[in-house]
Amino acid sequence: MAIEAPALGPQLVMGLTALLILVVDTVAPTSDRSTLLAAVSAIGAAGSAGIAGWYLLAGSGQGPGGPITQFGGALVVDGLSLFFAVIVGSVTALVLVASAEYIADQDHIAEYYGLVLLAATGMSLMGAANSLATVFVSLELASLPSYVLVAYLKHNRGSVEAGLKYFLIGALSSAIFAYGISLVYAVTGSLSLPAIADAVATTDLVGTLGVGVVMIIAGVGFKTASVPFHFWAPEAYEGAPAPISAFLSSASKAAGFAIAFRVFTVGLPLEGLPAGVDWTVAFVALSVVTMTLGNLAAATQENVKRMLAYSSIGHAGYVLIGLASLAEGSPIALGASMMHLFVYGFMNTGAFLFVALAEHWGIGRTFEDYNGLAREAPVACLAMTVFMFSLAGLPVGAGFLSKYVLFAGAVEAGLAWLALVAAANSALSLFYYSRVVKAMWIEEPDTPITITSRPTGLYTAVVVAAVVTVGLLAAFSPVSTEAIEAASALLG
C-alpha cells in the first residue's frame, strides 16, 4: 500500500523543525523562551515519531514491492528505518519536553533545541542509510551536535571534560570507521550495501575485507557504547546535562544498532561471505564482555547517573545477542533486539530524566542522597520504580517481555549458554537497580529532603515514559509484530 507522502517524512519533519527553531528564536519573547522553544521542538519530534508510526502501521516500504528507495538507493524506507524513526522521535520528544525547565537558566537556549533536533535527524537517517556513504554522513550529523550538547553546561567542569573526552574518542572512532569503509570499498568497489553484498561473495581479498569489517564493528561499537569501545560513555553520560544523557544513551545507541543491523544483514550477509569473515563470532564475544563488564561495573557504583551509564552498556550487551544469534537465520532474536531498543527508549530515557529531576531539585547524586525521596515525591518515585524494575526484567514494564523474548531468541539459535550468561547478568542487575528503589522507598533520609518545585515538563516526560513502559506490557503486539517483520525483511 503506497502512501503519496514524502517517504522520508519523519526525517524531513525533524530537520525542518530544527530550522524552524532558529526562526522562532528570532521572534520569540525573552520571557519563558525555553518553554516555547521546548514546545515547538517537542511537537516536531513527536510529529516525526507519529508520521513514522503511521507509515509503519500502513506498511510503507514493507510490501511485496520491497523498500522505497530514495536518492538512488542511498536511503531506504522500510520496516527497520521506520521502526527506528519511531524510537528516535519518541525519545527526542520526551527529552525535549523534559528540557524546558532543566535548561531554562542557561544561555544559548535555542541552540540547545536546534542541536538536539539536528542530532535526532542524523539518528533517524542512520536507520535509513543504505550506503556506507550515507551511513557515515548521518553518523557524523548525529555525532557533531552530540559533542556540543554534552559540553553544553560550559561553566561546569564535568560537562566540559565529558564533552572533550567524548569528542576525542568520537573523532578517533570516526576515523577508524571511515578507514574500515574505505577498505570495504577497496575490496568491493561499491558503497551501496546491496552492491557490496553482491561483490563480497566472489572476492578473494578476504584479509582486507576482514580488517575492514573489524574496523566497521569498532565504529559501531563506539556508537552503541559496547565494550571495549565504551570508555567514553560513563564520563559523557555522567558529565552531560541529564536530558542529554537520556538522549544519547537511548536514541543514539538505538541508531547505532540500526546501522549495525542493516550493514551486517544487507551489506555483509552471512551466507554470502567468504569463510573467515564470520562476524557472528565477534558479536558473541562482544555481547558477553559488554553485558558482563557493564553489569559488574554498574554494581559497584555509588553515583546513580554513573550506575545508569554502566547499565546502559550492559543493555547494549543484551541487544548484541540479536546480531550474535543470526547464524541460524531466525528473525526472533534480531526482532527481539529491536523490541528491546524500543522499550529501552522509554524506560532508560525515563530513568535518566528522573535523575534530571533529582538534579533539578538539587538533592545530590549518590544512592544515599535518594533516601526517603518517595515520601516527598511519590509519583515520580513510583515512575522511577517502574523504570528500575523494568530495566531489571521484572514484569512491571515491557522491559520484561523484550528481555525474555531476546533470551528466548538466543536459545532458539542454539546459544543457550549465552542466554544463561545473560540470565546471570540480569539477576546481578536486579541487585543494583533495586538499590535505587530501596533508597527511595525503604531507607530513611539523614537530613529531611524538602522539594520546592514540581517542574511540569520533567514530570510530564517521566510520567509519560512510565505509562508507556507499563502500557506496552499489555499492548506489546504492534511492537513485536513490526519488529519481527522488519527483521524478517532484512534477512530476506
Added chain:
Amino acid sequence: MLVELLLAVTFIGGVAVLLAPDEFAPRLGFGWSLLPLLVSLYMFLTFDAANNALLDGGDLAFETTAQWFALGEQYALQYHVGLDGISMPLVVLTTVLTPAAMLSAWTPIDDRKSQFYGLMLFMEASLLGVFVALDFFLWFVFWEFVLVPMYFLIAIWGGPRRKYAAIKFFVYTNIASLVMFVGFVALVFATPGSTFDLPVVAQAITDGAVGPLVGVDAATVKSIAFLLMFAGFAVKVPVVPFHTWLPDAHVEAPTPVSVMLAGVLLKMGTYALLRFNFTMLADVAAANASLIAAFAVVSVLYGAMLALAQQDLKRIVAYSSISSMGYVILGLVAYTVHGVGGATFQMISHGLLSGLLFMCVGVIYNTTHTRMVGDLSGLADRMPVTVGVFVAAAFGYMGLPLMSGFAAEFLVFAGAFGSETLPAAPLYTAVAMFGIVIVAGYLLYAMQRTLFGPFEVDTDYDVVPAATHDAAPLVVLILLVVVLGSFPDLFYGMIQDASQPVVALLGGGA
C-alpha cells in the same frame, strides 16, 4: 469471565487500598479481600472441569483465550487462563489465606498501612494469576510479579535484618526463574509447533514430538530442560540445598507476610514442578526417580532436624516447611494417584496449617515481644484461645486423624509406598515417615516449654489474651483444617480427577 473478574477485583482492590488514607486501610484491605474469596467460592461451587488441564481430555473450567502478541508468523503468545482440579483448590487456598493474613496484620502493622494492604492485594492477584495462567509467558509474568510486592513487604515492614533478607530473596529467586526460563524455552523450541500455550506444548511433548535443537539430540534437550527447570523450581519450594533464602526471609518478614510466604508462595514451586517437570517430562522424572526421591527425603529429614535445632519459634515453623515440602516432592515422584493427589492435597493442607502456626507465633509475639523458646513459659493460662489453636494446629501438623495433615500425609505415604516408578519405594517412604517423629519431637518440645508449666515471660510486657480480630482468623482456619481433615473429598475428588491423567502417562495405577 469469572477468572478475569477474580483477577480484576483483586488488582483494583490493591490500587484502591494503596490510595486510601492510612486509617481506613486495614478495614478496607480486609473487607476488599473478602470479595476475591466470594468469587473463588462461587467458582468452587460451579466448578465443572474434568481431567488434567495440560493433557488430552482435559476439560477446563472458566477458560478464556485471547491473542496477546506474536513473534512473527512463528510464535503466537496468548492470554489463556482456566482451572482444573489441581489449580482450583490452590485458588481457594489463596483467597482464604489472604483475608486471614490481612486480619492478622491489624495489630503488628502500624506504619504505612495503605501501602502494606495494597501490596498484599497485589501479591494475592499475582499469586492467583500463577495458578490460573495457561500460557507460558502470561504465567511467567505473574510468576515474576509476585517478587515485587514480596520484596517491599519484607524490606519495609520486616525485622532488623529485613533489607538483607529481602534482597537475598529477590536475587535468589530471580536467578532461579531465569534458569528455569532457559530450560523451558529450549524445550519449546525443540518441539514443533507455534505456541507457548502450556496445554498444547505439554501434549506435544508427552506425545514424543520433541526433536533436536541446533544439533543437540532430543533426549539431551529433555534432560537439560528437566535439570534447569527442576533447579529453578527447587529454589522456590525450597528443596535442600537450595533453601538458604527461606529462613532469612521468614524470620525477617512480618507475620502476615510469613503466612502468605509459607502458605502460598512455596506452593508456586511445587505447583510448577507438577505442571512442568512431572507432567511434561514424566519419562525423564521417572528415569531419575531415585535421585529426586533422595532430594525429597533429605529435605524431609534435614529440614526437620534444622527445625529441631532452633530456639526461635518462627524459625522452627519456617524450617518445618522445608520438611513438609519434601513430602510433596516424594508424592509427586511416586506417580500414583494417591501420591500425586496426596502431594497436591498436602499443598493445601500445609498452606492452612503452616499459615496457622505462623499466625499463632505472631499473636504470641504481639503481646510478649519475644519468640525465643527460652524466654517463654506457661502461656496457656493467659492466652487460652491462641494456645488452644496452637496446640491443635501442631497436632494437625503432626498428622492427627480428622485433621487435614493426617489425610495429606496418609495419602502421600500410601501413594509413595505403592509406587512402581520409584525403585525401592517402600524404603524411601519408610525413611521419610521417620520425619513425622522428628516433627512431633520439635513441636511438642517447643510447646511444652513455652505454653505449659509455670508462667514466666522474660520481657517486660503484660501478657493479655489476643484481641478478637487476632483470634478470629485462628479459629476459622483451625475449623477449616478439621473440616478438610474430616471431609477430604471436598478437594480430593477434583484433585484425583486431575492427577489421574498425569499418572496414566507412565501407566501407573492407584
